[in-house]
Amino acid sequence: xxxxxxxxxxxxxxxxxxxxxALEEEEGEVPARVLxxxxxxxxxxxxxxxxxxxxxxxxxxxIENPGPPQTPPxxxxxxxxxxxxxxxxxxxYGGAVEALGGSLPPALTQLGKGRNLLRRWKGVLGRRLRxxxxxxxxxxxxxxxxxxxxxxxxxxxxxxxxxxxxQRQRGGAQRxxxxxxxxx
Numbered sequence: 286x287x288x289x290x291x292x293x294x295x296x297x298x299x300x301x302x303x304x305x306x307a308l309e310e311e312e313g314e315v316p317a318r319v320l321x322x323x324x325x326x327x328x329x330x331x332x333x334x335x336x337x338x339x340x341x342x343x344x345x346x347x348i349e350n351p352g353p354p355q356t357p358p359x360x361x362x363x364x365x366x367x368x369x370x371x372x373x374x375x376x377x378y379g380g381a382v383e384a385l386g387g388s389l390p391p392a393l394t395q396l397g398k399g400r401n402l403l404r405r406w407k408g409v410l411g412r413r414l415r416x417x418x419x420x421x422x423x424x425x426x427x428x429x430x431x432x433x434x435x436x437x438x439x440x441x442x443x444x445x446x447x448x449x450x451x452q453r454q455r456g457g458a459q460r461x462x463x464x465x466x467x468x469x
């Protein structure tokens with residue numbers, strides 16, 4: 286009974302592992318074309334937000350200082366600062382992409398090992414289940430053989446007792462009736 290419980294727990298664990306590996310596989314397979322489209326779209330949105338932020342700052346400056354307009358900042362200097370910030374963001378993003386790219390091969394290796402381990406454990410579990418089934422069949426066959434042997438033995442004893450009774454009846458019929466018991 287304990288072995289059957291362990292086998293059921295092992296089967297449940299293998300099913301959970303298989304489901305987790307399938308989930309990782311679904312999450313990990315993003316086509317490069319989709320990633321490129323996402324990155325281009327993200328950059329476009331970031332540029333639009335930056336432009337809107339500049340306009341908002343200009344409008345807030347006008348609202349806060351209703352007097353004559355201040356001299357606008359040097360556009361070249363503002364462009365340099367924006368480019369500098371953009372380069373910083375770009376390098377940070379590149380570093381994150383490199384970190385992800387560096388962690389991807391070990392994760393794929395580990396995923397492959399997990400799949401191999403899952404395949405091996407499935408084989409072991411299958412062999413163990415077949416062995417359990419064979420052992421159960423052997424036990425059933427042994428029990429049937431033992432029951433059959435007991436029935437044959439019982440019938441043999443009954444047959445012998447019937448033969449003994451018949452011989453006693455024959456022996457009693459063949460003896461002459463004498464009033465004296467036979468000498469001992």
